[in-house]
Amino acid sequence: MYxxxxxxxxxxxxxxxxxxxxxxxxxxxxxxxxxxxxxxLQNGVYLQLHxxxxxxxxxxxxxxxxxxxxxxxxxxxxxxxxxxxxxxxNIQFNWIKLAELPDxxxxxxxxxxxxxxxxxxxxxxxxxxxWAGVAPGEIEDPRIWSELIRQYTTLxxxxxxxxxxxxxxxxxxxxxxxxxxxxxIGLRLHKNAEGETGFEVLVGGGLGRTPFIGKTIKPYVxxxxxxxxxxxxxxxxxxxxxxxxxxxxxxxxxxxxxxIEKFASEVEEEWLAMRDSALTLDQxxxxxxxxxxxxxxxxxxxxxxxxLKKAAHDPFFERWRKNSxxxxxxxxxxxxxLSLKPVGGPPGDATADQMDAVxxxxxxxxxxxxxxxxxxxxxxxxVAKRDLPALWKALDKIGxxxxxxxxxxDIIACxxxxxxxxxxxxxxxxxxxxxxxxxxxxxxxLIGRLHINISGCINACGHHHVGHIGIxxxxxxxxxxxxxxxxxxADENAEVGKLIGPAVPYGEVADVxxxxxxxxxxxxxxxDELFVDTVKRLGVEPFRERVYxxx
Amino acid sequence: MPLVKQGRIATDSFxxxxxxxxxxxxxxxxxxxxxxxxxxxxxxxxxxxxxVIWPNNRDVDxxxxxxxxxxxxxxxxxxxxxxxxxxxxxxxxxxxxxxGELRATGQVLRDQFVFMLRAGFNAFEVKKESDAEAxxxxxxxxxxxxxxxxxxxxxxxxxxxxQRHSESAGQ
Numbered sequence: 001m002y003x004x005x006x007x008x009x010x011x012x013x014x015x016x017x018x019x020x021x022x023x024x025x026x027x028x029x030x031x032x033x034x035x036x037x038x039x040x041l042q043n044g045v046y047l048q049l050h051x052x053x054x055x056x057x058x059x060x061x062x063x064x065x066x067x068x069x070x071x072x073x074x075x076x077x078x079x080x081x082x083x084x085x086x087x088x089x090n091i092q093f094n095w096i097k098l099a100e101l102p103d104x105x106x107x108x109x110x111x112x113x114x115x116x117x118x119x120x121x122x123x124x125x126x127x128x129x130x131w132a133g134v135a136p137g138e139i140e141d142p143r144i145w146s147e148l149i150r151q152y153t154t155l156x157x158x159x160x161x162x163x164x165x166x167x168x169x170x171x172x173x174x175x176x177x178x179x180x181x182x183x184x185i186g187l188r189l190h191k192n193a194e195g196e197t198g199f200e201v202l203v204g205g206g207l208g209r210t211p212f213i214g215k216t217i218k219p220y221v222x223x224x225x226x227x228x229x230x231x232x233x234x235x236x237x238x239x240x241x242x243x244x245x246x247x248x249x250x251x252x253x254x255x256x257x258x259x260i261e262k263f264a265s266e267v268e269e270e271w272l273a274m275r276d277s278a279l280t281l282d283q284x285x286x287x288x289x290x291x292x293x294x295x296x297x298x299x300x301x302x303x304x305x306x307x308l309k310k311a312a313h314d315p316f317f318e319r320w321r322k323n324s325x326x327x328x329x330x331x332x333x334x335x336x337x338l339s340l341k342p343v344g345g346p347p348g349d350a351t352a353d354q355m356d357a358v359x360x361x362x363x364x365x366x367x368x369x370x371x372x373x374x375x376x377x378x379x380x381x382x383v384a385k386r387d388l389p390a391l392w393k394a395l396d397k398i399g400x401x402x403x404x405x406x407x408x409x410d411i412i413a414c415x416x417x418x419x420x421x422x423x424x425x426x427x428x429x430x431x432x433x434x435x436x437x438x439x440x441x442x443x444x445x446l447i448g449r450l451h452i453n454i455s456g457c458i459n460a461c462g463h464h465h466v467g468h469i470g471i472x473x474x475x476x477x478x479x480x481x482x483x484x485x486x487x488x489x490a491d492e493n494a495e496v497g498k499l500i501g502p503a504v505p506y507g508e509v510a511d512v513x514x515x516x517x518x519x520x521x522x523x524x525x526x527x528d529e530l531f532v533d534t535v536k537r538l539g540v541e542p543f544r545e546r547v548y549x550x551x
Numbered sequence: 552m553p554l555v556k557q558g559r560i561a562t563d564s565f566x567x568x569x570x571x572x573x574x575x576x577x578x579x580x581x582x583x584x585x586x587x588x589x590x591x592x593x594x595x596x597x598x599x600x601x602x603v604i605w606p607n608n609r610d611v612d613x614x615x616x617x618x619x620x621x622x623x624x625x626x627x628x629x630x631x632x633x634x635x636x637x638x639x640x641x642x643x644x645x646x647x648x649x650x651g652e653l654r655a656t657g658q659v660l661r662d663q664f665v666f667m668l669r670a671g672f673n674a675f676e677v678k679k680e681s682d683a684e685a686x687x688x689x690x691x692x693x694x695x696x697x698x699x700x701x702x703x704x705x706x707x708x709x710x711x712x713x714q715r716h717s718e719s720a721g722q
Contacts, residue, residue: 008695156697
């Protein structure tokens with residue numbers, strides 16, 4: 001956990017007071033809606049179909065139990081008793097009242113949570129691996145650098161009015177759980193030939209209307225130079241990114257239009273003019289931030305405790321353990337993922353009661369710490385293996401032990417037309433129907449790892465381009481239609497999925513997905529060939545034939 | 552449109568002169584970049600101070616050769632949502648050493664004052680009277696800053712280091 005100091009606390013309190021004043025001026029009519037819009041967006045407040053939506057940042061996906069309880073409080077006190085975890089380590093509340101927002105923000109600020117820059121054309125919440133600090137084989141904890149970037153990008157005087165939104169993601173593991181290749185800037189911690197730790201910097205990834213996989217702009221940037229290099233990228237983008245067309249304003253378009261070599265040389269020139277500046281991160285400064293992350297005092301525990309051996313006789317426990325429990329870097333401990341994808345439920349939602357219960361379980365079993373991943377699930381990062389059976393029982397009681405992590409019903413979906421004013425089509429009911437179709441665990445396990453992503457419009461909040469199966473809602477003659485892509489992925493081998501054929505109406509989406517899955521089961525070379533690998537090997541064609549033969 | 556300088560509403564000593572309009576014989580004037588670049592020497596030889604309104608889509612490099620002879624540079628915010636002039640301001644101040652008046656023009660509103668100050672602006676053509684009146688109070692909203700810029704405010708990172716040093720010195 002990162003502990004705020006007096007300076008961090010002061011800044012977010014000052015931001016709350018500024019926003020309180022802005023809301024007051026809007027309510028009195030002193031600010032027009034046009035003037036207020038950007039100000040509220042800069043603090044995470046959207047106007048949705050039914051009400052204001054409030055998006056709160058969970059930087060690099062780390063929460064304390066105290067913070068999670070406060071999110072539950074906000075859900076209960078200011079909303080309708082639940083929240084929605086997003087694909088970018090944020091939580092959204094859908095029914096908030098404008099006049100009450102400053103109080104909600106003040107309540108959150110008391111525990112070091114803010115909503116700064118969770119929307120608007122500025123640098124957004126910095127996301128990272130939800131297993132940061134506990135994943136085996138990690139180079140180092142990427143949250144130290146995430147926090148440095150969080151501070152650097154917060155209320156930046158030069159980059160608060162960029163051409164468009166701007167997202168950072170950081171990973172320090174060989175397996176990328178942070179989807180860095182589909183971010184405006186992706187950072188991968190690695191060691192260079194001399195054994196020094198630094199960053200591979202990727203730029204220009206993104207989804208939306210025009211999906212691009214990020215390209216490497218510099219293979220190695222030393223930690224001391226990270227902020228100056230990032231500033232050089234942002235400065236080039238701020239000046240030359242397009243502002244004439246909202247759909248061409250992301251940095252990915254600038255990188256594409258200039259070409260990565262030309263863009264890289266512009267950045268290099270800018271960087272060389274300023275690399276030795278106040279932005280240089282001295283070792284002492286980095287260590288100071290590092291020192292404010294606290295780590296659990298792990299016990300020396302056996303790899304296979306008695307409790308676990310005993311529980312192995314329970315097939316339901318075993319099913320859950322095999323699916324939702326992952327290897328921890330410390331012997332005797334495990335990382336436990338909590339599925340927010342119950343059969344028939346909206347993906348990523350949690351009730352206030354569930355949040356409180358998870359906070360209690362985190363105190364009891366995970367050193368008071370919770371993580372939030374971009375797959376819209378939670379995780380307890382430091383669970384002693386001997387506690388797994390007890391934890392499982394407790395999670396099952398509150399509906400958070402669905403053993404479907406990484407399986408076909410672990411669906412990523414945006415809120416869609418049920419909430420969002422941008423959407424063309426519904427996402428949640430499609431996800432709900434699919435979880436019912438694939439509710440049988442044995443079938444889901446037979447299918448294996450398969451990520452379905454659903455977006456209700458081209459803005460791609462459900463990251464459909466990088467779903468193994470991607471579902472995109474469109475509108476055709478006032479009806480909801482869905483385009484379906486296959487073969488996308490968001491990890492270190494990120495790829496944009498390919499369209500399988502013409503869009504299908506709402507009522508047929510689940511059937512089509514079932515057909516695709518059946519085709520895969522028939523086509524796969526071996527039981528352990530993943531769906532996405534079969535698509536890679538065979539291409540779209542055999543799937544297309546199967547799906548459209550009878551349509 | 553009120554002008555704010557040194558934290559207060561001030562009289563504007565500069566006259567905006569349009570591209571076709573005749574220049575007054577003396578007195579301070581602000582002219583467009585296009586007019587200035589047509590014949591910089593002639594304008595600079597004129598009696599009276601000269602300021603240039605520089606558009607936000609033109610590289611400030613073209614202005615750099617003349618900076619030490621200009622009394623003011625005005626940068627433009629066509630809407631407050633267009634942030635290009637923040638980069639131009641920092642480049643003029645921090646890279647090219649410009650220390651004259653740096654004026655924000657266009658849709659200049661209260662909620663951007665702190666950003667503008669931090670980027671190096673020291674004069675503000677404020678859109679609304681009420682915002683201009685609130686200038687002094689508004690710029691005190693924040694006491695903590697995370698980024699180093701040319702305005703000299705000490706960043707949080709460095710304040711922490713100073714605190715550490717003074718703590719260890721006191722032990």
